[in-house]
Amino acid sequence: MKLRDKVQALLDSDATSYAIAKETGxxxxxxxxxxHGKRKLSNITLKIAERLGEYYDTHQAK
Incomplete structure (x- = not known):
């Protein structure tokens, strides 16, 4: 799965924003x-995308 797809799947998931924020920084x-679409996924930094992708990988296995 591509990083962009992982990030989008995470954003669409039931995981709370607070939980994601707490664990990823x-x-x-x-x-x-x-x-909520106020910020475009295409405009985030690679650093943020990687953190969200790692969170997705960690929590998808559970």
């Missing part, structure tokens, strides 16, 4: 903005 507001 990404601000809760950034995650909320991505989920």
């Amino acid at each position: 990404i601000s809760n507001s950034t995650i909320v903005e991505l989920r």
